[in-house]
Amino acid sequence: MTISIAHLGPSGTYSEQAAVAYANILHQQTKQEPILCPYPSIAKTLKAIATHQVDLAVVPVENSIEGSVAVTLDMLWQLDILRINLALVLPIAHTLLSHADSLANIETVYSHPQALAQCQGWLEQFLPRVELIPTNSTTEALQKLGEGSNAGAVASPRAAQLYNIPILASSINDYAENCTRFWVLALSESTIGSHTSLAFSTRANIPGALVQPLQVFAKRGINLSRIESRPSKRSLGDYLFFIDLEGNTTSPSVQAAIAELAMHTEILKIFGSYNVLSLTKN
Template sequence: MFADPRIAYLGPTGTNSETVAHRFGERWERPQWLPTSTIAQVLHSVAQGEADYGVVPVENSLEGSVTTTLDLLWRLPDLYIQQGLILPIAHVLISHCSEMNQIQRVYSHPQALGQCQYWLEEHLPHVPWLPTRSTSEALQYVQREPAAAAIASPRAAELAHLPVLAVDLAADNLTRFWVIGTNPHRQGSHTTLAFSVPENAPGALVRALAHFAQAGINLSRIESRPTRRSLGEYFFSVDLEGAQCQPRIAQALAALAQETSCLRNYGSYTIAPVEMPAALAE
């Protein structure tokens, strides 16, 4: 492992992923930053050894899970969660238009558009939403289209020297990020795993989850995702409170392995809040 690691994240400059990546990278003197065009590229860069760590969003308080992250972790081998980080998300509307009625298109990442849907439906009900690969990428359209607007962070607007037309587009907005690496951890406050059951039969999922209930282990998140192999075939992604080094959790995981056809243990980790900085150096 490099003394100063390579850290991949969804770019370009000004994204919330970059903010979290810089916060995680503060522990090293000179980390190498690797902005990518998609969340998938972040995870592939770690899996292929091109990055030591990847910072990816996994869950938003308004829009729910980031399914790309969950699905790729299931598919890519030997990736583990190193840390969880929670970032307050501030979305602003960025445009050269001086009035709302001048806006003809709104660009942003699909997650940001979903998080701001109620504001958009109230203030721009007839304006189409156009997806981009990141919130910062949406600013490119504002720079070349006079009637365009973008949803991005205040920092992205400042870095691009673009005017902000409206603020606070989505209240109580938090996103949880995972730092992904190749080193499995056994200690922390949470453990994440994913599994599939041998057959789609009554009680199969209940039998698998019963081991956690019997051990008094709280599940803070559980959801199903398609395996992409057959219609109706799913895997289950689960967060539980506690570390796998604890005997009761270790025993529950061993029992779970007997009930599943495939079990992926992404490791144990801690979760910490990230304060939104006023600005970050480029």
């Protein structure tokens, strides 16, 4: 039996790296044959699963340096039928790839804006005069690197291997502790797991509008591992709140907290419970 997994492509992106790691785990555990399906954007990756084109999707949700991946949170809220089955934490090690002879010859550097942002200190120090050009993915940046060109790209060591492009500099991210958290999403719910994610809008923008929802968890000793606000897109200053909590939706205290939370919120969406798995560098 095969199982299809959508991810941001093409081959060589960090999303593909996370999807490959997950496919291997899945194959070991279930003997199912995973098929990877690259999509040109995160929005299209998520729509593929909502429209039953694929069984699963692996998408980035948060980087430890650059923060949330807004489109993932916004689409999860809008599509309203995706459920989180697993979180994967992937260490990120950026490299500078180029056919140029040396750093001194580099004139332009291409990459996804998140990758450029994660290396901005290194780029300012070692390549202060180069032009930084954003691309739709770290892999797309590699397409700009012709033989004999003085362009460089920020991408993974794995991309260097896949596309056979020399590495001019390794570990160029400004913070060594750089990792990205991905979610494995499906249409069916996982009921097991150490973490639960949910999101809500509040009824009114009054003092304490967010305190009450947070107290619901604090008074039960439930730790929130993350709270993130996103625009509701109704008007400036009107927000949705995304929360990750440590606990499972089948536990009585989490169930009681969610029941009480529903009274303090306008719209409440539960995205499921899931485990968190740390991947190692490859």
